[in-house]
Amino acid sequence: MDLATVNALSYEDFVDAFGNVVEKCPLVAAAVWSKRPFATLTALEAALGEFIDALPPSGILRCHPDLAGRDLRDGTLTRESSEEQAAAGMDALGSEEASRMSRLNEEYKARFGFPFVICARMNDKAAVLRQLSERRGNVREVEVTRGIEEVKKICRLRLHTLVLTDAPKL
Numbered sequence: 001m002d003l004a005t006v007n008a009l010s011y012e013d014f015v016d017a018f019g020n021v022v023e024k025c026p027l028v029a030a031a032v033w034s035k036r037p038f039a040t041l042t043a044l045e046a047a048l049g050e051f052i053d054a055l056p057p058s059g060i061l062r063c064h065p066d067l068a069g070r071d072l073r074d075g076t077l078t079r080e081s082s083e084e085q086a087a088a089g090m091d092a093l094g095s096e097e098a099s100r101m102s103r104l105n106e107e108y109k110a111r112f113g114f115p116f117v118i119c120a121r122m123n124d125k126a127a128v129l130r131q132l133s134e135r136r137g138n139v140r141e142v143e144v145t146r147g148i149e150e151v152k153k154i155c156r157l158r159l160h161t162l163v164l165t166d167a168p169k170l
């Protein structure tokens with residue numbers, strides 16, 4: 001849909017369309033609807049980012065499914081997460097890689113109290129494993145900030161999938 005269509009959406013249709021641009025946090029879209037009309041897609045993205053920053057970061061991070069975790073195995077990922085995790089090869093890990101991901105994810109969660117979050121579409125499985133291994137050694141404040149940065153990258157990509165901009169597809 002284009003920006004004019006976005007700006008004309010009812011509250012319900014807006015939340016239907018954008019309710020999962022932040023994984024399992026429809027509140028973000030619900031809050032941002034009242035800021036329409038958005039002059040540009042960047043303005044919509046900025047409004048989403050501002051509201052994300054106003055929420056308790058660990059709460060947002062905890063709404064994310066583990067990469068290559070139970071939800072992927074059970075087939076209970078959201079459509080967006082399922083596509084993103086597949087894009088990063090999370091659905092095609094060897095048994096050693098899968099057990100390493102699981103162990104590192106549990107270690108990360110035990111240390112920080114929220115899951116490791118990374119923009120899967122921007123990484124392949126080697127990069128995900130490397131980042132998880134490196135980032136688990138950070139202090140909590142660093143990982144809260146980094147996790148929210150990754151949430152915003154995921155949000156940006158999901159938004160661009162939903163809203164057609166007149167920027168030429170390069």
Ligand SMILES: NC(=O)NC1=NC(=O)NC1=O
Nearest residue numbers: 081084116117118119120
């Ligand atoms: N824990 C995560 O980082 N999950 C995810 N990142 C994505 O890009 N999609 C996900 O489901």
